[in-house]
Amino acid sequence: MDALNALVAFANFVLVPALAYGSQLALGALGVTLIYGILRFSNFAHGDTMAFGAMVTILLTWAFQAMGLSIAPLPTALLALPFGILATAALVYVTDRTVYRFYRRAKAAPVMLVIVSMGVMFVMNGLVRFIIGPESQSFADGARFLITAREFREMTGLAEGLAIRTSQAITLVTAVIVVAGLFWFLNRTRTGKSMRAYSDNEDLALLSGINPERVVAVTWVLVAALATIAGTLYGLDKGFRPFTYFQLLLPIFASAIVGGLGNPLGAIAGGYVIAFSEVTITYAWKKVLTYLVPETLEPSGLVQLLSTEYKYAVSFAILVIVLLFRPTGLFRGKAV
Amino acid sequence: MSGSLRGLMMFALVAGLIGLTGVMQGWNSALVILNMGLVSAIMALGVNLQWGFAGLFNVGVMGFVALGGLAAVLISMPPTTEAWAAGGGRMALAMIAGAATILAAIFVWRRMAPGRRRALAMLAVITVGFIFYRFLFGPARDAIEAVNPAGTGYLGGMSLPILLAWPVGGVLAAGAAWLIGKTALGLRSDYLAIATLGIAEIVIALMRNEDWLSRGVKNVVGLPRPMPFETDLQSDPAFVAQAESLGLTAVEWSTLYVKLGYTALFTVVLVALLVLAQLALASPWGRMMRAIRDNETAAEAMGKNVKARHLQIFILGSAICGLAGAMMTTLDGQLTPGSYQPLRFTFLIWVMVIVGGSGNNFGAVLGGFLIWFLWVQVEPMGLWVLTTLTAPLPDSSAFKEHLLASAPQMRLLTMGVVLLVVLRFYPRGLLPER
């Protein structure tokens, strides 16, 4: 029984939150890795693209709520999400046309594009703050829990409860659908295949008649969709605040690099590696351990390796370790 | 137009803008802008050294600046003797234990043959060391933070003159840069960027949460000043007489006097650094650096130790940022770890360097002044523009209210647009290199 209780506590405080957070990171890292694979630069504006997408979704969610539209028990935000994706896709497409394309044509060094993306980051960050303000916003509605801790306890008779929030369940389901869709697109469709060819060898792809501008445009639309979905899911799960999205840049980049920049499969694996490390290292294990060890050995402290304020230190440490021992990432990325 | 004439005109323009501020918004505001402009110019000089001279992509400026600020506290504040008595010794032991653990782990890694046994041995060393460290650290921290938490609750500093904190801030930042450089230099430029970004976040997290060291978000206020207090000046008859002879009230003259004092101090530092940097750039050392930037492979084949040189310039640039950070905290008179934001302390400095002209020290300095001026003045300008635009709307309009409330957010938008426009039309900056 104790072992079962420990397992439930572990699932409640580590497994479920890390799975949800990992899915959000994976979706973010997929966007970063696609840009790196096709456009060959690290996009510093990605966090703020996520914020923009989430913001549009939030504004529409409010509008729908005001109109009385609802898909309860699911959050209204899911209804607004497609429109958020459209708006974000339009924004990044226009950005590419007005900003990035010039440097692509001039065959500028990748680091130049990184600096340009810093400018785009400023603009998007400013836009988001200008439109919705720098404060946190709440937009989650519908049922809060798939199953609450109390219901679980009553159902199973265990001392520990397992709560699964709707946002966490939705995150997981959405992530699975999106990733399956993305891989189907990349592996099965003509456009997807030409994107992969372009990513592997630009010159060869050009020779075989692939239109680079089309590949780039499709990439941006995909990235906008991924960013908006990731941003909205994160907002539903943890609340929306523009600044947190900028801070997400670090774990997202860590995920993409740990997995191998340019490798979509790596981005997903990296997302979960980072999320699980962050959660396990910043979780206070006392509760789980109490069930597992005899009373005499019961820990006196919280058995928390690092306080949660240092979660970014964890992603950073994993990043550094991977870079030192396996510079191309867990899965072979493009970068050396 | 020749380079130097262009430079002179640009600097005259900046001087004119600050002068205009003085006439329109008062000389107090103008001096506030000028002083932070000087600090910004020094930060830009540090980043330019790394990016313009060596092509190193450091986006962890905020971390080094914050370390400088920490130095100001550790040097100038009085020590909290009760806190030292309560947990100082144990804390020192904890720090030694932590450092010893890391050294032991490195020793094991270097001395043992690669394989599973080495990995296990290292893991064992780290685990034992970490448990021991936590055993020492926890009670020490709690004891220190329990001492008068509302007033101190930290170890305090060394009661030394705050001007000493400026070089110490540089040294602290240099030490951090050495650690980062040893691990991250030699990686691709994007990776160095992410690594520095991460380090900066960690430095800030440390300063926000380690209350025993920096009081965290409770802030350290009332740092000693290198300048006299305005109220002391106002009660000095000679000073009052001086103010009268200038046709100012004692209050006015005292605020200006103190700010001018900072201006003088900062100018001395900026000019000294500028002279040193220019001499270095024009020397065989600068030639070597340019060769490395032009072609690393060839420079390495011609006997130049590229990695060591990169490390050197990374440390130097970071030290300058640390120095500027200590100066800024001195000017503020307080350390507020909650106020360090990467957009303001890392990316804004980058905008300064790119807009000013990377690779050109004068360009970086110009960018520092100009962008800082814009950063400060965009807010009132934005408010004015929005007020004018929304004038036809009724006062009760929610839309108008929202626009006016959002005026402060115009800053980031403007900085982004300025950066993008300069990158597009003046990719080498306002004062290009040579």
Add this chain to the structure above:
Amino acid sequence: MIVVEDLHMHFGGFRAVDGASLSIETGTITGLIGPNGAGKTTLFNAIAGDLKPTSGRVTMSGEDITGLPPHALFGRGLLRTFQVAHEFATMTVRENLMMVPGHQAGETLWNVWTARGRIASEEKALARKADEVLEFLTISHLADERAGNLSGGQKKLLELGRTMMVEAKIVFLDEVGAGVNRTLLRTIGDAIAELNRERGYTFCMIEHDMEFIGRLCDPVICMAEGKVLAEGTIDEIKADERVIEAYLGTGLKNKISQEAAQ
């Protein structure tokens, strides 16, 4: 001078250099030839420290230098030029030369601010030396030109000139004659011969121009598929069946047999 023993350089599954062994004697101008993809440049990069060999050993005058970084090899008198010229594009031709000598007082930052007199006299000597080298290479008129503006052949000369700024023991030249016009090629050839004769430089050069090789090199080493195929005088190499075999399909066999017939 240089002894390479069973050197391997693999990239994933691809064996660019696959067990090459050779020695370069002091005072020679050794030619290294072979069809494209034979692993010549990779071997150069592995010897000169730009690549870390997968396995094998390189010694210089009996000392193990395997895997030393290029700047350390420079310190031991091992210099190289590149297949595609690696000039310092934003610097003048003279500056390109003046940056070469190691241990300059002015390269230490502290001296830059404190020992300005010493640096000035050092710089004067360096500039004089650079001008001598430029005169030797007959490009004095280009001294103040930005190196990035030079022609391909002039850049190759400049690279050769850089090796003359110090007392080198051995210089590896990677296709110093590629893309260079006849007149300039003669200048380069003369310079190499004179450096070898007057200053005792040992050379090892990758070349495709058989006439150029024949004029300068003895011995000649032929590589193919990552291994050393044959070594001897140019005539021995030209007559070697295995060498002809290796070049088959490149048209060289016909060329060689034509030449033999003449």
